[in-house]
Amino acid sequence: MSEQIPYIALMGNPNSGKTAIFNLLTGMNLKVSNYPGITVEMKRGIALISADKTIEIMDLPGTYSLTPQSLDETIVAQQTLRWMGGKNKPRAIISVVDAANLSRNLYLTSQLLDLEIPVIVALNMMDHIRRRKQDIDSKALQQLLGVTAVIPMSAREKWGIAKLRETIADVHQYTKAQSALQLQIPAEINIQLQPVAEYFTNQCGYSNDLALGQSLRVITQKSALDIYRDQNIVNGDKINKLHELRDQAANEIDKLGMDHHILEATLRYDLLDRVLAENKIIIREEVESVSQSEKADRILTHPWLGPILFITILYAIFQSIFTFASIPMYWIDASIGMVGDYFIRIMPSGILRELLVEGIISGVGAILIFLPQILILMFFLTLMEDSGYMARVSFMMDRIMNKIGLHGKSVMPLMSGYACAIPGIMATRTIDSWKERLVTILVLPLMSCSARLPIYTLMISAFIPKQQIMGIFSLQGITMVVMYFLGTGTAMLIAAIISRFLKEQGRSSFIMELPPYRIPLARSIIRQLYIRGKLFIINAGKIIMAISIVLWFLASFPKSGADGQPATIHQSYAGRIGHAIEPIIEPLGFDWKIGVGLITSFAAREVVVSTLALLYNVEGGGDDIIGITEALKNDINPLTGLSRYTPLVALSIMVFYVYAAQCMATFAIVRNETNSWKWPIYMIIYMTVLAYFGSLVVYQGGILLGYS
Amino acid sequence: MPLKPLNSLNPGDTAIIMEFEGNSRLHSRLVEMGVLAGVKVRLIKKTPFQGPLEVKIRSYHLSLRWYDASQILVS
Numbered sequence: 001m002s003e004q005i006p007y008i009a010l011m012g013n014p015n016s017g018k019t020a021i022f023n024l025l026t027g028m029n030l031k032v033s034n035y036p037g038i039t040v041e042m043k044r045g046i047a048l049i050s051a052d053k054t055i056e057i058m059d060l061p062g063t064y065s066l067t068p069q070s071l072d073e074t075i076v077a078q079q080t081l082r083w084m085g086g087k088n089k090p091r092a093i094i095s096v097v098d099a100a101n102l103s104r105n106l107y108l109t110s111q112l113l114d115l116e117i118p119v120i121v122a123l124n125m126m127d128h129i130r131r132r133k134q135d136i137d138s139k140a141l142q143q144l145l146g147v148t149a150v151i152p153m154s155a156r157e158k159w160g161i162a163k164l165r166e167t168i169a170d171v172h173q174y175t176k177a178q179s180a181l182q183l184q185i186p187a188e189i190n191i192q193l194q195p196v197a198e199y200f201t202n203q204c205g206y207s208n209d210l211a212l213g214q215s216l217r218v219i220t221q222k223s224a225l226d227i228y229r230d231q232n233i234v235n236g237d238k239i240n241k242l243h244e245l246r247d248q249a250a251n252e253i254d255k256l257g258m259d260h261h262i263l264e265a266t267l268r269y270d271l272l273d274r275v276l277a278e279n280k281i282i283i284r285e286e287v288e289s290v291s292q293s294e295k296a297d298r299i300l301t302h303p304w305l306g307p308i309l310f311i312t313i314l315y316a317i318f319q320s321i322f323t324f325a326s327i328p329m330y331w332i333d334a335s336i337g338m339v340g341d342y343f344i345r346i347m348p349s350g351i352l353r354e355l356l357v358e359g360i361i362s363g364v365g366a367i368l369i370f371l372p373q374i375l376i377l378m379f380f381l382t383l384m385e386d387s388g389y390m391a392r393v394s395f396m397m398d399r400i401m402n403k404i405g406l407h408g409k410s411v412m413p414l415m416s417g418y419a420c421a422i423p424g425i426m427a428t429r430t431i432d433s434w435k436e437r438l439v440t441i442l443v444l445p446l447m448s449c450s451a452r453l454p455i456y457t458l459m460i461s462a463f464i465p466k467q468q469i470m471g472i473f474s475l476q477g478i479t480m481v482v483m484y485f486l487g488t489g490t491a492m493l494i495a496a497i498i499s500r501f502l503k504e505q506g507r508s509s510f511i512m513e514l515p516p517y518r519i520p521l522a523r524s525i526i527r528q529l530y531i532r533g534k535l536f537i538i539n540a541g542k543i544i545m546a547i548s549i550v551l552w553f554l555a556s557f558p559k560s561g562a563d564g565q566p567a568t569i570h571q572s573y574a575g576r577i578g579h580a581i582e583p584i585i586e587p588l589g590f591d592w593k594i595g596v597g598l599i600t601s602f603a604a605r606e607v608v609v610s611t612l613a614l615l616y617n618v619e620g621g622g623d624d625i626i627g628i629t630e631a632l633k634n635d636i637n638p639l640t641g642l643s644r645y646t647p648l649v650a651l652s653i654m655v656f657y658v659y660a661a662q663c664m665a666t667f668a669i670v671r672n673e674t675n676s677w678k679w680p681i682y683m684i685i686y687m688t689v690l691a692y693f694g695s696l697v698v699y700q701g702g703i704l705l706g707y708s
Numbered sequence: 709m710p711l712k713p714l715n716s717l718n719p720g721d722t723a724i725i726m727e728f729e730g731n732s733r734l735h736s737r738l739v740e741m742g743v744l745a746g747v748k749v750r751l752i753k754k755t756p757f758q759g760p761l762e763v764k765i766r767s768y769h770l771s772l773r774w775y776d777a778s779q780i781l782v783s
Contacts, residue, residue, distance in 0.1 A: 064737075064740050064741050065740040067736065067740065069733075069736075069737055100767055100768075101766065101767055101768050103742055103766055104741060104742040104766055104768065107740065107742065220736065221736055259728075259732070259735070261732040261733075261735055261736045262728075262732075262735055262736060262739040262744065265736065265739035265740045265744065266739060266744060269739070269742060269744055286767070287722060287748050287749060287750040287764045287765060287766075287767075288722060288750060293769070294752060294764075294769070297752075297753070297762075301753065301755075301762075303755060303756045304756075395755070395760055395762065395771045396755065396759075398755075398759060398760045398771075398773070399755060399756075399757055399758070399759030399760065402773075408760065408771075507775070509733075509734045509737075509772065509773055509775075509776045510760055510771065510772060510773045510776075511734070511737055511738065511741070511770065511771070511772050511776070512770070512771050512772075513741075513768055513769065513770055513771075514762060514768075514769040514770070514771055515768075515769075516769075
């Protein structure tokens, strides 16, 4: 972001409804395409604040404090540190506060007040408070905090948002927060803070208040000081000097009988709890009252009913992906056929028509067909996340995850891996243990992502019989579920193995809020589906179209063989490449066409399906689009006179793709997130070995058992 | 009233947090979330095999590990 563009920062606790407010303010006007899921990096959007005025909104990850513990919190801490240095400050901060959790949310707000930036408090979830026939005196709260405005609202019921927009519209008039909240620092502690505070004033040019606040923070937590070096704000000898002063002060404070680790939080909460009570702002916080969520959890997180329910839900989702999607898939398939036929009719035959119909339409069309399945999967994942159920799954699974070297907080990233590994890997930033985060990242690509769906679906619908088992389960659906569970189970196993080789860095902990259950908002689900669908189509448009065009040339040329006869596809460049690697993959039951697919799909897994579609269409070369499912079923090996693809081959292909390391984007993001090429390379090696031998065992084992 | 670890409470029991023992990194996060001395807490749920516990504190639900809970003394 350049220095000149004015913007507003949106900050708040996790589960405060921050993202819902961001969505309301910005509508669908996202600046960058974001992956669905929690905010783990900064999202930016353009908000329309009056008839003719817009302003950029920066959505920061949810955090309880400006003192960083996990990576996503570090992102927030680094950003605020830049602001303290006067760099590219926002015009104002919207501090989103969950009114039902006032004191804990205001803790963060009180830290924001020190930043010398105007603060607008969005007092969200007031619908909960009013339903309980309570209220919060927003005027009193505003005066107490010294903020620009306190706006009672409900992002859920969509009220108060207009007032928030109006307040933002006048943002240029606001001055920095003039907080009436003054921390009561005992004199003997204040003396200890002074050397550090002075250093900040001299080296960073902080005002006295800010310097005092920062000295309190870095004394409380060393990590708050580390980001000064990471951000190159203070470095070299100076940072060592600062560390020295900080350690000295921390020691002295401990000698006074105070624990320096809890200094800032203790002082702030003492103040907050006292002033909120004095001003009668606090709503009654009764730990005895039993909420609806707690009642629901008697079943949903029951020691053994809970896990059974979770597995059942997963099973139902994977099975339904297969059953629900069949009708819309049929429509899309028919439409693509019609488009192909249309161009065949209106265009003269020739290279251009071949490229368009056999290359682009058959290649891209073969992928578009899977959009309904991806949307169905996303729908269920969003439902689980938005309802608050995913947090419960983390809670139930923490014990077992911890046993195999993962973390309760690994559950959410792993589950988003069912959609796509990339947002999953980014979501691991909430895990504050380095080791557990790394293990989660390394096994995450084993979770069957939506790019595997086209392959599974194609193989299953072509080769697995439409049978019912015990009247209610379909054999095709079960095969789908088995593939998902195979990937997930292997991920757990690999995690257990890898974590034995990684050194532990102290004991990790699992401190997580369990937010109340909420009925997910239709508009938020639709938004997620829209974003995901758009990404999928853009991806199909870019990568797959490019590969399809290149592949079409490779498969169509040379047009004539060495003997002057028209060349068959086997003699084309693609055919030669495929035949060259055939000996390596023959033991897996794969032929040269799959071989070509393995190469093209290294960029992205789903490309294998469009590759096969394209190869059959070029081979057919006729005046018709060939359906890929039929083509696979009808492919006869001329040497044996038998079908080339059998259910066994289909299984072998599916198992290969459960494990195969085939997604360039994933490796790039792993490289980014781990800061080294070492981990993505390990990942490619172990996944390729798993894929080859997994597939080999299936195919050769199947033959030994008498299947063909 | 004698001090006892948080994980020794039974589901439904209410107590007041008195002090922390041991691991300080954990404590900084807990206090930032408002879990500090003098605050009331109710144990809601324990999970099998000494898995995480669920407690209610201030007005929200929090889960924390068995070991971490053993470091929080209540009365």
